[in-house]
Amino acid sequence: MANPGLGEADESEEQAAEADGLRKIIHVDMDAFFASVEQRDNPDLRGKPVAVGGSSGRGVVAAASYEARKFGVKSAMPSVTARRKCPDLIFCKSRFDVYREVSEQIRAIFHHYTPHVEPLSLDEAYLDVTEDRHGLGSATAIAQAIRRQIRETTQLTASAGVSYNKFLAKLASDQNKPNGLCVIRPGEGAAFVQSLPIRRFHGVGPKGAEKMARLGIETGADLAEKDRAWLAANFGSFGDYLYRAARGIDLRPVRTNRIRKSIGGERTFSEDISAENDLRETLERIIDIVWERIAAKDAKGRTVTLKLKYNDFQIATRARSQTQPVADKNQFTKIARAILEDELPLPMPIRLMGLTLSNLDRDDSAGNERGREDAQLSLL
Numbered sequence: 001m002a003n004p005g006l007g008e009a010d011e012s013e014e015q016a017a018e019a020d021g022l023r024k025i026i027h028v029d030m031d032a033f034f035a036s037v038e039q040r041d042n043p044d045l046r047g048k049p050v051a052v053g054g055s056s057g058r059g060v061v062a063a064a065s066y067e068a069r070k071f072g073v074k075s076a077m078p079s080v081t082a083r084r085k086c087p088d089l090i091f092c093k094s095r096f097d098v099y100r101e102v103s104e105q106i107r108a109i110f111h112h113y114t115p116h117v118e119p120l121s122l123d124e125a126y127l128d129v130t131e132d133r134h135g136l137g138s139a140t141a142i143a144q145a146i147r148r149q150i151r152e153t154t155q156l157t158a159s160a161g162v163s164y165n166k167f168l169a170k171l172a173s174d175q176n177k178p179n180g181l182c183v184i185r186p187g188e189g190a191a192f193v194q195s196l197p198i199r200r201f202h203g204v205g206p207k208g209a210e211k212m213a214r215l216g217i218e219t220g221a222d223l224a225e226k227d228r229a230w231l232a233a234n235f236g237s238f239g240d241y242l243y244r245a246a247r248g249i250d251l252r253p254v255r256t257n258r259i260r261k262s263i264g265g266e267r268t269f270s271e272d273i274s275a276e277n278d279l280r281e282t283l284e285r286i287i288d289i290v291w292e293r294i295a296a297k298d299a300k301g302r303t304v305t306l307k308l309k310y311n312d313f314q315i316a317t318r319a320r321s322q323t324q325p326v327a328d329k330n331q332f333t334k335i336a337r338a339i340l341e342d343e344l345p346l347p348m349p350i351r352l353m354g355l356t357l358s359n360l361d362r363d364d365s366a367g368n369e370r371g372r373e374d375a376q377l378s379l380l
Contacts, residue, residue: 022186024139025254026127027161027169028146030106031178033123034063034099036156038092048090053292055079055091060285062094062292066178076265076289096295099123102154109149113142118254122296124173126166128254140183147181163189167250170202189248194220201245203238207268220246263299264356265290272311272349279353283340284333286355291329300325300361304332306339307354308346318343325361332357 030036034052039045049068053061059079071086083089103122110117113136116128129142136142143160150158157179161172168189172182184192198217199209215234217223223246231239244250265286273279283306294301304326305319318339326332336355 022164023128023130025163025166025169026129026139026143026146027166027173028106028110028125028127028143028150029159029161029173029177030123030150031157031159032063032065032069033102033156034094035065035068035092037095037099037102039065040155041098042092045090045092049073049086049088050090050092051079051082052092052094053079054093054288055083059091060288060292062289062296078285094292094295096298099296100298102156105153106150106158109146109153112149113146116254116256118256126169126254140181143181147179165189165248165250166252166254167202167245168192168248171196171200174200184248190224190246193246193248194224196220198223201242203241262356262358262360263290263294263297263301264305264354264358265293266307266352266354268309268352269350272351274346274349276344279340279344279346279350280337282353283336283355286353287329287333287336290355290357291332294332294357295329299357300327301357301359302326302361303357303359304335304339305356305358306336306343307352307356308343308350309352310347311349311351313351316343321359326357 035050038050038052039048045065047067048065049071050065051061051068051073052063053059056079061073061075061077061079061082063075064073064077064082068082068086068089071089073082073086073089079091099122106123107117107119107125110125110127113132113134114127114129115133116130118126120126127142127146129136129139132142136145139162143162147158147160150156159173159177159180161169161175161182161184163169163172163184164186168184171193172184175182197219198204198212199206201220201223204212212218212223217226223242226243226246228239228243231242233239235242267282267286269282273282302323302325303319303321305317308316308318310316320335320339322335326335
C-alpha cells in the first residue's frame with residue numbers, strides 16, 4: 001500500500017529546496033546536426049534523405065536528416081537496415097573536423113551570454129542564464145537570440161528548451177523540433193511531465209518502457225502515482241530518479257567542467273550468439289559506432305574494455321590499458337579485436353556485447369568538458 005502522506009512530505013521538501021534556488025536554464029540542441037552540416041555544404045543534398053556514416057555492409061548511421069527520419073532511419077542503425085527502410089538514402093562520410101569547427105562557433109555564441117555552459121556533445125549544451133552577461137534577465141529572450149545568432153552564423157537551425165531545471169529544459173528542447181522553442185515556467189513542470197509518454201523520460205530506454213508498461217506505467221501521470229518505496233522495490237536506485245522526474249524535480253547544477261569517465265556502446269541481441277564470425281562482425285559494428293562517438297568528442301583514453309553478458313546473465317569484462325592514449329581508430333580496433341580473440345571460443349552464447357574507452361586523458365580539456373559522466377551509447 002502506498003503511503004501518500006510520506007510522499008507528499010518528501011515532495012514538498014524537494015520543491016521548497018528547488019524554489020529557494022530557482023534558476024533559469026536553457027537546453028540548446030542542434031537539429032540533425034551532422035546531416036544538416038552536410039546539406040548546408042552541398043546544396044544538392046537539401047530536401048533529400050541523408051545519413052552520415054558508412055554505407056558498407058558493416059557501416060552504421062551516425063546521424064540522419066529529418067527527411068531520412070520520416071522513413072525510420074536513425075542514429076546507431078546498421079547501414080543495411082537504413083538502406084532497406086529508405087532505398088533513396090544518400091550516405092555521406094563523416095567530417096568531424098568540420099563538425100567540431102561549427103560546434104566551436106556555436107559554443108562561442110553560448111559564452112557570449114553566459115560563462116555557465118555545460119556541453120553534452122558537439123551539438124547540445126545546457127546554459128545557466130540566471131545571471132546573464134548582458135543583464136537581459138529573460139531566459140526566453142536569450143534562447144531566441146541564441147537561435148537567431150546560430151542561424152545567422154552557421155546557416156543551421158537549433159531547438160531550445162527553457163525552464164527552471166535541466167530535466168525540464170531538455171524535455172522542452174525536444175518538444176517542438178525542428179527549429180522550435182518551448183518554455184516550461186515555474187509551476188508548470190509537474191503537469192508538463194505527467195502529460196508525456198514514459199518513453200520521453202531521459203534514461204528510460206525501450207526495455208525499461210516495456211517493463212513499466214507491464215507494471216501499468218505508460219505516462220508520467222501513471223509514474224507520479226507511485227511512491228518511493230514502490231519504485232525502489234521495482235527499479236532499485238533508478239527509482240529515486242523516476243520519483244523526482246515524475247514531479248519535474250531536478251536539483252543538478254549546470255557544471256562547466258564536468259569530466260567524462262568513459263565513452264562506449266553495447267548491443268543486446270534478439271537471439272543469443274556464439275558463432276565466432278557473428279561475434280567478430282558484431283564487434284566491428286560496435287567499434288564503428290563507439291569510434292564515431294569518440295571522434296565526435298575529440299576524446300583520448302588509455303583503457304579499452306570489452307563487456308560480454310552470457311545467456312545465464314553472468315557478465316565478464318576484459319580490459320587492456322596503454323601507456324599512451326589510443327591515437328586512432330586503427331589502434332582502437334586492433335586492441336578490441338585482440339581482446340575478443342583472447343576470449344574465443346566462448347564458454348557459452350552471449351546476449352550482449354559492449355565496448356568502452358576509459359581512463360580518459362584529464363589533460364584533454366576539450367574532451368573533458370564535452371559530455372556526461374555516463375557516456376554509454378545504447379544500441380538496443
